[in-house]
Amino acid sequence: MRATRPSRAWSPYVAGALAGLLLVLSVYVSGKYFGASTTYVRAAGFIESAADAGRVAQMAYFAKETPKIDWQWMFVAGIALGSLAASLASGTFRIQAVPRRFAARFGERAGLRALLAFIGGAVAMFGARLADGCPSGHGLSGTLQLAASGYVALIGFFLGGLVVARLVYGRIRS
Amino acid sequence: MLLLFGLVTGIGFGILLQRAEVIRFDRQIGALMLVDMTIVKFMLTTILVGMVGVHLLVDLDLARLSLKPLVLGGNALGGLIFGAGWALLGYCPGTAGAALGEGRVDALAGMAGMLVGAAAYAEAYPSLLGTVLTWGDYGKVTLPDLLGLEAGPGRWIVIAVLVVGGILLLRFFEKRGL
Numbered sequence A: 001m002r003a004t005r006p007s008r009a010w011s012p013y014v015a016g017a018l019a020g021l022l023l024v025l026s027v028y029v030s031g032k033y034f035g036a037s038t039t040y041v042r043a044a045g046f047i048e049s050a051a052d053a054g055r056v057a058q059m060a061y062f063a064k065e066t067p068k069i070d071w072q073w074m075f076v077a078g079i080a081l082g083s084l085a086a087s088l089a090s091g092t093f094r095i096q097a098v099p100r101r102f103a104a105r106f107g108e109r110a111g112l113r114a115l116l117a118f119i120g121g122a123v124a125m126f127g128a129r130l131a132d133g134c135p136s137g138h139g140l141s142g143t144l145q146l147a148a149s150g151y152v153a154l155i156g157f158f159l160g161g162l163v164v165a166r167l168v169y170g171r172i173r174s
Numbered sequence B: 001m002l003l004l005f006g007l008v009t010g011i012g013f014g015i016l017l018q019r020a021e022v023i024r025f026d027r028q029i030g031a032l033m034l035v036d037m038t039i040v041k042f043m044l045t046t047i048l049v050g051m052v053g054v055h056l057l058v059d060l061d062l063a064r065l066s067l068k069p070l071v072l073g074g075n076a077l078g079g080l081i082f083g084a085g086w087a088l089l090g091y092c093p094g095t096a097g098a099a100l101g102e103g104r105v106d107a108l109a110g111m112a113g114m115l116v117g118a119a120a121y122a123e124a125y126p127s128l129l130g131t132v133l134t135w136g137d138y139g140k141v142t143l144p145d146l147l148g149l150e151a152g153p154g155r156w157i158v159i160a161v162l163v164v165g166g167i168l169l170l171r172f173f174e175k176r177g178l
Helices: A012-029 A037-058 A060-064 A071-090 A100-106 A110-131 A135-144 A148-169 B002-019 B025-032 B038-059 B072-089 B093-101 B106-129 B151-176
Strands: B137-139
Touching: A012 A135, A012 B002, A012 B038, A037 A060, A037 A071, A037 A110, A037 A135, A037 B093, A037 B106, A060 B106, A071 B002, A071 B093, A100 A110, A100 A148, A100 B025, A110 A148, A110 B072, A110 B093, A110 B106, A135 A148, A135 B038, A135 B072, A135 B093, A148 B025, A148 B072, B002 B093, B025 B038, B025 B072, B038 B151, B072 B106, B072 B137, B093 B106
Parallel strands: none
Antiparallel strands: none
16 A cells, blocks of 8 residues: 555755754754764773773863763754654665665675775774864754854865765766 | 653654655765765755754844854865765764664664764864864954954855755756756
């Protein structure tokens, strides 16, 4: 029946505009701008604390971004929950280990995909912390506040991404 | 209470990201290959709506800006490094958990990598603090500041230019079928 068919995607303009309104509401109600990458610092701090709490307590960066559950931590967890709920409700939830564009270039190799995702994640997070933000903190929240740092970082994200994507997936035709 | 607001806001954002399909690897890499601008359309619309709304709130004294300082060394170099990693991963820090939420299990390896990257940065931080993070430090400056415009009306001139420019860019994408 039709009900079992996956729903079509929402317009990026409608969803993007609603996300903009949600951000404005969040700033009004909680005084909080969207961001995500600091949460990974706090989570890493938690994990390292389990191994050696004394060492973590002495590290300058964990003194700056203390391992604790804060607004942003809950926000990032909420994004995952919202996505889970929306994908189940719309019939678009799908267990997938190798994305289509990746398979088009490298084949259905889940191990290679996981390895590149791991390396990419490590590099991206190091860069995000050096830049002091990610596409949420700089790309959305920074640019909309007219922060010069947001524009410099956003240009960097896309320049770095365009070059490496061309090198890695250059043979994809779409 | 603040934690609850964070969770609810995140759930709302996650639903919008998922339904617009901007979380997907294929969309994110599609944008970096310049063949599918869906994520750019989403981001740009969010930015333009948020820009007008937040600055209205600020003018009405209902909210405050929270600016990150412009440090060219950190922002530019970190930005480029992030971009390189992003192209390999195909998800970003906010959307990796969401990708896992819609069943894309490769995001899990990416999230593990991000934890390692965060830990590595914490190790490197003391040596970066005296070097890269001091290069081109201009403090918390905005575009109107850099253009020498007066804070109040200057902001709205810049916003008007960005809104018009953004809409023209979106129209260009639509005409090209991107």
